[in-house]
Amino acid sequence: MQIHEFQAKNIFKEYGIPVPEGEIANNPQEAISVMEKLNSKVVVKAQVHSGGRGKVGGVKLAENSDDVFRFSSEMIGRKLVTNQTAGNGLPVNKVLIEKVTEIETELYLAVTMDYESGSPVVIISTEGGMEIETIAEKNPEKILKIFGDPLLELLPYKIRKLFEKLNIEPSLYKQFSSIILKVYKIFVEKDCSLIEINPLVISNEKFIALDAKISIEEDALFRQTKIQDLFDSTQIDPLELEALKYDLSYVKLYDGDVGCMVNGAGLAMATMDITVKAGTKPANFLDVGGSADQNKIKKAFEIITEDSDVKVILVNLFGGILRCDIAAQGIIEALKDKKEYPSIIGVFRGTNSEEAKRILTDSKIKLIFAEDLIDAAKKIKEIE
Ligand code: GDP
Ligand code: MN
Numbered sequence: 001m002q003i004h005e006f007q008a009k010n011i012f013k014e015y016g017i018p019v020p021e022g023e024i025a026n027n028p029q030e031a032i033s034v035m036e037k038l039n040s041k042v043v044v045k046a047q048v049h050s051g052g053r054g055k056v057g058g059v060k061l062a063e064n065s066d067d068v069f070r071f072s073s074e075m076i077g078r079k080l081v082t083n084q085t086a087g088n089g090l091p092v093n094k095v096l097i098e099k100v101t102e103i104e105t106e107l108y109l110a111v112t113m114d115y116e117s118g119s120p121v122v123i124i125s126t127e128g129g130m131e132i133e134t135i136a137e138k139n140p141e142k143i144l145k146i147f148g149d150p151l152l153e154l155l156p157y158k159i160r161k162l163f164e165k166l167n168i169e170p171s172l173y174k175q176f177s178s179i180i181l182k183v184y185k186i187f188v189e190k191d192c193s194l195i196e197i198n199p200l201v202i203s204n205e206k207f208i209a210l211d212a213k214i215s216i217e218e219d220a221l222f223r224q225t226k227i228q229d230l231f232d233s234t235q236i237d238p239l240e241l242e243a244l245k246y247d248l249s250y251v252k253l254y255d256g257d258v259g260c261m262v263n264g265a266g267l268a269m270a271t272m273d274i275t276v277k278a279g280t281k282p283a284n285f286l287d288v289g290g291s292a293d294q295n296k297i298k299k300a301f302e303i304i305t306e307d308s309d310v311k312v313i314l315v316n317l318f319g320g321i322l323r324c325d326i327a328a329q330g331i332i333e334a335l336k337d338k339k340e341y342p343s344i345i346g347v348f349r350g351t352n353s354e355e356a357k358r359i360l361t362d363s364k365i366k367l368i369f370a371e372d373l374i375d376a377a378k379k380i381k382e383i384e
Pocket of ligand 1: 050051052053059099100101102129198199210211212
């Protein structure tokens with residue numbers, strides 16, 4: 001789960017990581033008040049669950065109160081499209097107003113999980129401000145890493161060795177290591193999957209986190225009750241939000257038109273591959289889960305049919321704990337009151353698959369059966 005920059009910065013403050021002085025504003029008038037209080041030039045920052053805001057007008061420097069009013073009016077109430085957002089962007093409901101920081105040096109700092117070593121990894125680069133993907137591609141030698149240890153945490157000597165490679169004023173070492181240790185502590189204590197500070201800047205011999213991104217591991221949310229309250233449903237696709245309520249793994253994909261309903265993540269991936277092989281593209285990833293019941297299937301099917309991008313639905317079920325006949329009932333329930341719906345291709349195998357086919361044939365639902373995925377691919381091609 002993601003949280004907003006200002007919320008991440010509040011956590012930084014709690015742990016003693018320096019951030020620019022600032023406050024949140026819900027409207028342009030509030031933005032002016034914050035600027036007056038700060039009594040300085042400010043940066044106006046759109047609060048959306050996405051980076052890359054700077055390049056698309058989501059981060060602006062305001063010299064005076066006219067600027068701050070204009071920039072916040074332009075941002076609040078609009079959607080911001082960045083190179084990281086899908087669909088038509090994310091709505092801006094608040095802006096963060098911060099004192100401008102003079103930048104001398106920009107660094108990139110992140111902590112995430114390294115699945116190979118099974119431990120958290122701290123990633124640092126002197127190419128701050130740039131996207132880490134670009135640095136990784138063009139200057140991979142400029143990305144430095146140090147690994148934590150699940151038992152020993154992060155040993156200070158590793159930070160010192162890394163610092164020596166960075167070409168930073170030695171007198172700043174204490175501050176630097178303190179920030180790294182604190183970010184690492186947040187990562188562990190808040191069950192994060194990612195903390196990213198890009199840029200971490202040096203300004204007047206002080207380190208300041210100019211940007212802040214924190215993602216929390218969803219499987220640990222049950223014990224992060226304070227962070228649960230920061231959930232912002234406006235930053236999620238409405239269909240994804242609906243799926244979340246029913247515990248369905250659903251990801252909307254914006255460039256396809258084949259809706260996929262599958263049980264099991266591996267099977268779902270294979271099904272998406274097959275739709276691409278057939279010369280089309282999946283409109284979503286959807287794993288209803290191994291132990292779905294009729295109601296969950298109904299909900300999943302409704303979510304797919306509500307997606308106006310979907311032209312064909314591919315149902316690929318392998319009956320196990322979820323019996324195919326139960327799934328068939330769920331599909332019938334979902335379509336009961338619908339006069340129109342996309343063409344449906346169904347592959348039913350495993351437990352009670354024959355029963356499922358019989359139930360669906362007896363219902364008035366128009367559904368084309370396919371033997372397997374290859375056959376399904378052929379039939380998608382015929383329809384499209
Ligand atoms: P992002 O584009 O969504 O990652 O948003 P950032 O918070 O990283 O801001 C984008 C860029 O704006 C940063 O990389 C900085 O170069 C610049 N910026 C943000 N705040 C300040 C500031 O206080 N002073 C200066 N000089 N530049 C800033
Ligand atoms: Mn940034």
